[in-house]
Amino acid sequence: MSPSYYTEHPTGDLMAHATNDIEAVRRACSMGVLMTSDAVIMISFSLVFMIGISPSLTLWALIPLPFISLVVMGFGRLIHRRFERVQAVFSVLTERVREVLSGIRLLRGFAREEGIERAFAGTNQDNVNANISLIQVWGVFEPSVGLFAGTGAAIILWMGGRAVLGGTLDLGGLVAITSYLGMLVWPMMAIGWIVNTLQQGSASMKRLEKIFAERPTIASPPDPRPIPASRRIEIRNLVFSYPGLDRPALRDVNLTLEEGTTLGIVGLTGSGKSTLVRLLPRLYDPPPGTVFLGGTDVRALDLTKLRAQIGMVPQDVFLFSASLRDNIAFGRPDASEDEVWEVARLAGLAPEVAAFP
Ligand SMILES: Nc1ncnc2c1ncn2[C@@H]1O[C@H](COP(=O)(O)OP(=O)(O)OP(=O)(O)O)[C@@H](O)[C@H]1O
Ligand SMILES: [Mg+2]
Structure with a gap:
């Protein structure tokens, strides 16, 4: 992608796409599909056997079950949001610790421990709060599922018990239908979970597709000219502004650098030295007809071959x-x-x- 893409999309965002979104899609494709088939099979078989024992009792017992799916769906979303918050706060906390540990000498040198401790305590408190708010939802979630599952069981015991006393249902049938109902609770929860997983998966997929659809704005021309034998660098009437900015970073630059010569460029901070150097390998695109290598516009050369001609020692040292x-x-x-x-x-x-x- 073009450098400006990375300016608009911070590294952290891209990392989040690479981890969260890919994971969400993976989960939807694997667990989502697995649990769907699981739920469908469990529900159909249990229902067939329950109806075989007593159709009317089955209908009554089923009434509270869809609420389980709804509870899981509603709470699932809430839990997901709060869980994301927990993760976000945790990543801020880790980043802060990493920063403090790697800058510990500087910190000590400037006797800034106290301020840092206060800031850390704040982040830490955020972490505690986020976790507590997650636990609170969890705490309500599980009993709610239990409530609706229990209501189904209560209906069966009440109505089934009367049927057994009245002689329209035998005791074995009542026991069997109760256990089938128990087997239905989990698939009903799964349905709520599946709906959420598939929704999150498709939202993530949309975000990923947007990234896949990005095309670098700086690319090789369709039929590139061969790399010239001469290494003469020429810059003609160059005016360059960074994408999206009005004020040019370089204005009316003209220079010719013969092969084998060395040129040092000095200037104030922000005068455009690094910018000038970035235009030669087309890290940013110079306007057409301004930057030439051996007499050929760099925009007419194959990008990979052009960059292979150029060595760079950046200001900020980076080791892989x-x-x-x-x-x-x-x-x-x-x-x-x-x-x-x-x-x-x-x-x-x-x-x-x-x-x-
Ligand atoms: N990626 C960028 N996007 C937008 N503007 C930029 C970008 N990089 C630099 N600039 C701006 O372009 C101008 C020239 O910056 P440049 O980094 O080329 O200066 P420099 O001469 O290399 O400075 P230094 O001596 O600090 O290295 C500055 O005004 C700077 O703010
Ligand atoms: Mg610089």
């Missing part, structure tokens, strides 16, 4: 969780062992690396 060798050879995975060592030597790293066990 991989070996030192992989980090050094990141731009050229096919670099030989000697080349990697040569780079380590140039960076003044070699003695340290050699000292590693």
